[in-house]
Amino acid sequence: MTEAQKILVSMTCPSCGGQVQCEEGEDLVLCKFCESVFALTTDEGANKVMYKMTVDKDKALAKVRDWWKTGPKAQDLVQTAQVTEAYPMYLPFWRLIARGKACVCGIEEERRGKDNQKVEIPREALINREYIYSEIACETGDLGIQSIVIPERAQAISYDDQEIVTFGVTSSRDNAYEAGGRAIRQTAVEDGGARMDKIYFSKSFFFPKAFTLVYYPFWIVRYSYEGRTYFATVDGITARVVSGRAPGNAGSQSTAAGIGGALSGGLAGFGIGLAIVTEGTDVGIGVLVVGIVAAVALLGYFYNRFRYGDEILEGAVNGKGLKSGRTQKKVQPIYNETYDYFK
Amino acid sequence: MLLKELKCPGCGAPLKSKERDMMLACSHCGRISLFADGTVGDVSYSIAAPAENRSEELIYVPFWIVNADLNVKKESISGGRISRFITDRKQMRGTRDFYVCAAALPEDSCRKWNMDLTLDQPELTFVSGFKGAKRAVMTMEKGIAGENAEFLFLRYETEIPGTLQTLEYDFNINSTKVLYLPAYKINDTYILGISHE
Amino acid sequence: MPDFQCPKCGASLQVKPGTQMATCSFCGTVTYIDRRSALFFYLLPFSIDENAAKGIFKRWTAGPAQAKDLESSANITKFAKEFFPVFRFRRTVNGKETVFVKPAKGTLLPGMQDLTIPPGNIVIYDANASTKGADVIQPDIAIDSYLPELTGTPIDQALVYFPIYEIAYTYKGAAYQAVVDGSSGAVYTTSSPTRSSGAYIAVMGLAFTLGLLGGILGIMVSPIFFVLVIAGFFAGKLLAARVVERQKPADAEVKAE
Numbered sequence: 188m189t190e191a192q193k194i195l196v197s198m199t200c201p202s203c204g205g206q207v208q209c210e211e212g213e214d215l216v217l218c219k220f221c222e223s224v225f226a227l228t229t230d231e232g233a234n235k236v237m238y239k240m241t242v243d244k245d246k247a248l249a250k251v252r253d254w255w256k257t258g259p260k261a262q263d264l265v266q267t268a269q270v271t272e273a274y275p276m277y278l279p280f281w282r283l284i285a286r287g288k289a290c291v292c293g294i295e296e297e298r299r300g301k302d303n304q305k306v307e308i309p310r311e312a313l314i315n316r317e318y319i320y321s322e323i324a325c326e327t328g329d330l331g332i333q334s335i336v337i338p339e340r341a342q343a344i345s346y347d348d349q350e351i352v353t354f355g356v357t358s359s360r361d362n363a364y365e366a367g368g369r370a371i372r373q374t375a376v377e378d379g380g381a382r383m384d385k386i387y388f389s390k391s392f393f394f395p396k397a398f399t400l401v402y403y404p405f406w407i408v409r410y411s412y413e414g415r416t417y418f419a420t421v422d423g424i425t426a427r428v429v430s431g432r433a434p435g436n437a438g439s440q441s442t443a444a445g446i447g448g449a450l451s452g453g454l455a456g457f458g459i460g461l462a463i464v465t466e467g468t469d470v471g472i473g474v475l476v477v478g479i480v481a482a483v484a485l486l487g488y489f490y491n492r493f494r495y496g497d498e499i500l501e502g503a504v505n506g507k508g509l510k511s512g513r514t515q516k517k518v519q520p521i522y523n524e525t526y527d528y529f530k
Numbered sequence: 531m532l533l534k535e536l537k538c539p540g541c542g543a544p545l546k547s548k549e550r551d552m553m554l555a556c557s558h559c560g561r562i563s564l565f566a567d568g569t570v571g572d573v574s575y576s577i578a579a580p581a582e583n584r585s586e587e588l589i590y591v592p593f594w595i596v597n598a599d600l601n602v603k604k605e606s607i608s609g610g611r612i613s614r615f616i617t618d619r620k621q622m623r624g625t626r627d628f629y630v631c632a633a634a635l636p637e638d639s640c641r642k643w644n645m646d647l648t649l650d651q652p653e654l655t656f657v658s659g660f661k662g663a664k665r666a667v668m669t670m671e672k673g674i675a676g677e678n679a680e681f682l683f684l685r686y687e688t689e690i691p692g693t694l695q696t697l698e699y700d701f702n703i704n705s706t707k708v709l710y711l712p713a714y715k716i717n718d719t720y721i722l723g724i725s726h727e
Numbered sequence: 728m729p730d731f732q733c734p735k736c737g738a739s740l741q742v743k744p745g746t747q748m749a750t751c752s753f754c755g756t757v758t759y760i761d762r763r764s765a766l767f768f769y770l771l772p773f774s775i776d777e778n779a780a781k782g783i784f785k786r787w788t789a790g791p792a793q794a795k796d797l798e799s800s801a802n803i804t805k806f807a808k809e810f811f812p813v814f815r816f817r818r819t820v821n822g823k824e825t826v827f828v829k830p831a832k833g834t835l836l837p838g839m840q841d842l843t844i845p846p847g848n849i850v851i852y853d854a855n856a857s858t859k860g861a862d863v864i865q866p867d868i869a870i871d872s873y874l875p876e877l878t879g880t881p882i883d884q885a886l887v888y889f890p891i892y893e894i895a896y897t898y899k900g901a902a903y904q905a906v907v908d909g910s911s912g913a914v915y916t917t918s919s920p921t922r923s924s925g926a927y928i929a930v931m932g933l934a935f936t937l938g939l940l941g942g943i944l945g946i947m948v949s950p951i952f953f954v955l956v957i958a959g960f961f962a963g964k965l966l967a968a969r970v971v972e973r974q975k976p977a978d979a980e981v982k983a984e
Contacts, residue, residue, distance in 0.1 A: 448934020456942020
């Protein structure tokens with residue numbers, strides 16, 4: 188869907204005053220007006236950029252209200268929930284762009300023929316792609332935001348002033364850089380071994396291109412419903428609800444309990460009864476096995492909806508609850524510079 | 531974040547360039563310096579002589595030459611034995627110069643050149659200057675040339691007939707140097723101007 | 728280094744570079760230097776002592792909306808008495824004097840965005856004001872960040888150290904946060920733990936048993952017993968509704984928060 192984009196920061200040429208566009212990771216910069224050559228220096232070894240908030244408070248709250256209407260959430264959320272806080276916050280993320288290369292060899296297992304015999308097919312793969320790794324650079328408690336995707340056409344500016352409300356960086360730059368390198372190399376090997384069931388040999392390389400600290404805007408919204416506090420975080424540029432907790436629909440929870448318990452019991456009982464009545468014939472045993480398997484599956488599914496339907500979780504939120512929405516993966520490939528080889 | 535102006539280490543004049551080339555030439559004294567780790571410094575480089583005179587425009591393409599000792603301790607390849615035997619492919623073993631193209635030219639050309647030159651180990655004669663010919667922009671920094679050379683070896687072992695299954699090896703780098711090879715641009719493709727099979 | 732003026736008497740302030748506080752040599756007022764402005768500097772003393780705050784928090788964990796064994800099983804990992812920095816903006820909005828209070832430090836703690844400073848209790852932060860026993864958290868947001876969004880015209884601006892008890896607790900392996908307001912005694916929370924499994928398993932177990940009996944007897948004895956499956960469904964649904972039902976707090980509790 189959205190391909191990971193490289194950040195572009197505008198700066199002013201010290202020689203002629205023209206506008207210079209610096210691409211993330213390129214430390215050799217050229218002014219196209221006067222042809223002067225510059226080295227882009229950064230303090231503490233990482234560029235710091237920020238994205239301006241473009242979503243205002245009303246829009247963020249409207250999006251949260253829309254979110255309340257979706258999914259197995261309590262029916263009267265929109266009418267009765269009270270927003271207690273809604274404030275903007277820039278959260279810091281570490282962002283590492285690197286080319287990942289890997290050589291992976293192994294086998295793929297297939298079942299062929301009438302007897303479903305296991306056949307081993309030798310496979311080899313070369314991966315050569317650019318990856319972006321992002322990870323939040325602070326402790327957010329249970330806010331459920333781990334990584335970010337920079338939306339297309341978003342313009343980054345250099346973060347030198349502290350004219351914005353930010354949450355301080357608490358994770359170490361070196362740790363993040365190392366973790367990113369490892370994650371990208373691991374992803375390259377995983378991508379190479381995608382079709383393999385067993386990997387015999389793998390070697391990965393990591394060529395870092397850019398390491399940036401990105402301040403990205405969010406709206407933090409807290410609300411209460413029937414005596415308990417919940418929250419939602421809204422992306423400050425795309426206005427999407429990125430993570431949150433919401434109360435579940437009590438009605439569907441109790442129905443789940445009823446259906447799950449009774450139906451799975453009935454199926455299991457049906458299977459057992461049939462097996463006894465047919466005195467252990469193949470058909471009887473077959474139905475019994477199918478019945479038990481179905482019963483266990485149903486029991487598990489409906490118990491989950493019953494027990495954890497109290498809270499609906501969005502995003503990478505920890506804890507128990509029904510999860511919905513997609514979590515942002517830490518490593519994402521950039522597809523337009525890929526030179527893979529598979530055999 | 532600051533932009534620091536780069537100056538020629540020889541004569542002190544500000545460096546100018548139309549393109550983002552890591553090998554920067556000073557317009558005053560003609561000296562070429564390498565941009566690495568945020569500063570410009572001296573670099574030793576060689577220029578290979580073209581094998582023949584051609585009418586098309588000559589352009590020198592920068593390569594990193596990684597001289598390394600490659601010792602393969604264990605390898606197993608599934609299948610393809612006959613193909614490998616028949617075509618009598620050269621093996622990539624022992625001490626050799628690994629050619630890693632450092633310019634932003636079409637990837638297919640770079641990949642082919644790297645492989646062919648590293649296998650052939652061509653004998654070169656050198657010239658002392660560019661004599662006004664263009665230089666292709668160098669975009670690959672020295673630090674990653676070694677790993678690219680090692681990846682080239684892995685690519686070779688993977689692309690030969692048969693499917694690679696296991697591999698154990700040592701790859702020890704002796705030196706990394708800059709070498710400019712002559713090339714000619716014909717329509718949209720580049721042809722190397724040295725003889726190699 | 729730009730000159731700063733004492734906001735009380737207008738005299739020129741001597742500010743040592745690298746410091747953020749200055750004492751006026753004429754009137755003795757202590758001001759906070761925020762990049763471009765000199766602000767009045769206040770402190771709101773604690774009205775609630777540490778024991779009282781612990782009591783308030785305990786009462787909250789025992790509340791009807793929380794997990795039944797939260798009070799007994801919660802493990803408090805942090806109970807810190809702190810002064811949290813906030814900016815107080817007094818402005819004229821539509822002819823009326825209005826006060827805006829905004830956090831002076833980036834925080835995800837609940838309740839910090841719109842604290843109430845009771846006007847009577849505030850104290851000037853000078854050598855006499857005591858912060859004993861409490862950690863003082865330093866500001867890290869420039870006051871200018873808020874100016875664009877404030878309505879009306881300014882009367883004055885101040886930095887206020889606001890008293891809070893910052894609480895961190897774990898319950899069944901997960902970590903949670905809460906804040907007790909050291910001036911009003913209000914409890915601010917984010918998400919809190921949900922209930923334990925016992926009752927849920929019991930209800931599901933009952934429905935399952937009824938269904939199982941219905942299935943076995945229905946095949947072995949007579950199809951009429953399949954009705955037990957239906958009974959299991961209704962029994963399960965009714966009992967489940969009782970377990971799931973959230974306790975609606977009494978009106979008095981709601982007002983206190």
